[in-house]
Amino acid sequence: MKLLIEGGRRLQGRVRISGAKNSALVLIAASAISGGEVILDNVPKISDVLTQLEIVRAIGGRASWTGENTLCLDWSGPLEGELPYVHAKKLRASNLFLGALAARQKRVKIPLPGGCNIGSRPMDLHLKGFHLLGYQVSMKHGFIEARAGKIEGNRIYLDFPSVGATENIMMAAAGTPGITVIENAAREPEIVDLAGFLNAMGGRVRGAGTDVIKIEGVSEFRGARFSVIPDRIEAGTYLIAAGISGGEVTVENVITRHLQPVIAKLQDVGLDVAAGEDRITVRRRGDLLPTDVKTLPYPGFPTDLQSPMMALLSLARGTSIIVENVFENRFQVADELKRMGAKIRVKGQTAVIEGVERLYGTQVRATDLRAGAALLLAGLAAGGVTEILQAELIARGYEKVVEKLGALGAAVRVAGDESGEPGAKSV
Template identity: 35%
Template structure:
């Protein structure tokens, strides 16, 4: 395939299509988890640190990757797809260190480009980040760390102007183990003069994946105990080839779908060590798993029962696992409690689930095992899910990426037909969700915006006493 030729931001003002899902079918079969969005997008930025070519395999063909490639092309990166999921990038020269304000609010990737651009050309103008509407997600930690490393930063209304005569090592103690701030400091520290120590750093698998890539490029990075990362700066980095980790969020999403629909799904590429905390919770509520030569198989082992979950930084329960799990808990007997400690405004999506019949009550109290940083701040960051409840098909509008799969899962569980709009949010992070779901038995099709609804597909009978092919009996 030819070189990537466009730096234009894809339009997100309207959706090209919507999904129509008929619920009731147990999902059975095998599906492969793509390369992790939250890793791949950072790896793409890391290629700016060297003028030499870098190659990434297992790159998902999703909207978020296209947007980042557009940003890189604008800066001067030559991008060539070698096959469907392998991309070669070479930034021999930065042609423009001012990223277009058209990218302001699109996602949070531009803020990570400051360090690489400072090393390459000594200055940059970066639009302020955006992303899903799940909380404020400030960049204070990022900017404070870069200032401590010698960057001069001028904050403007829609952008940040940075420049330096040279970054130097320092000790940065993060107030919270932010994934984005840790990645930003890593990208700035690997070519800074001297040693940088990042205390209270994030150690998510995606962060470790970035470190592995940087190490292949010639960086010196030690991950020590107590969330401490030590980076010894080097003068230059070289090109490298790297296979990103599989997406643990996508793996957990399909695992939840298998258990919720009482099916049996093998997720190729799923890794137990990346899902350990999720697996414990899945087993407690009635799900089960088996490790296979290619990944992991998920199914329901017993009737679903209520569970208590508190999101946290790795190795805790990931905040992006929360949304499909909430749908799964609507089918569990008893009252489940979910305490969200990462983002203050992540339960807004549950209101549309309630319209489908879910019994979900939100609370400003810390209902987990401990108080969190949102205590007494009037944020509805805890949820009580009572079940089991019968969901009915509805007309749903996706508000953000992770809520998108929760709505798809709710539609798969529900009686009747659901229409899901706002599919662009889901397709930011899930590669070919329609094709993958169809391959494991989902009744899902797509309609172009403005077209009349297709005839209703007969709902599969779930009460005939027979399990579907491969279903857990």
């Protein structure tokens, strides 16, 4: 799929932020633990969520939409213990069924997961946690299999605060007898959301949001209704869009404290930021200023917004430096931005960006989800028309992005849609 962006329009207006992709995906998997009916509100209808639902149905669960963003999941029937490769290869979050199915039925076999090619994301910390809980774990022929041995709670230290490992261990430990303590746990808001959901289903989880999480295993779970938190990455993307287009945008339905590291960097580049409890307005009044960015686990600057920030800093008046500390292949977008006139030098995990006066529309290719978002942002500011190939990757994480940008005044359409109306076709 191709997107066409006619640049040079200042974005103005308000945009409502959808539910968080990275929370919805883990909650869908975790719902399998319930053994009953779960209703999730504020679930974004994005391609990654739809793929996760394919896995739900393939292993014996039932899923249906009962409202625009309300999802009903029924896990009352028997489940398969093995995930189909054809679905699992499509996204990284398929690996989250490892912890969920372990908690439910004590045996699970999953293919090594797929997803964006943004760098090495090994499963070693996940497997370490399962081994310490008493699971017999093996990895061969492209599959991971975990079988319950003499399982009991344990103290588990993570060498790196991996979000996925923290989530998988939390889910498995929720159904493991005894007390499990995860040290150096990830602190992301999505971890807190998972803890709240597990507790709503009858789990006993404390400390989420800190680096020490304590889980008391329980033997029974129940169905529940729960609402997914707003997507802080989508919100950050639209805030950056206001800056790169020279406009003024208000994001609504956000949790402002989740965006503090992003707000700080937007202020560093000279943007006006007015933050309330559930909405943030960004306004650009003058030139963009250079700044330095280091990606870190939460509460540091999120790696998922590094590529969009690179697009913004390409137009700053001076030299900026970005250090990527999470995924080694996050700089693939630099070559595509350079096709648009950006001046970027990459060495190892560091990118040096010399701001240019303007970018130019041309044909570029999205190499991953967040790279696609960055190219979309660059296209908003570029002179002429930008054509983004492999734009379907953007739909993995952004709900109705064409419509939302169109409502803010952008001229974005899917190639082949000749209606002439901004935001005329859904992505």
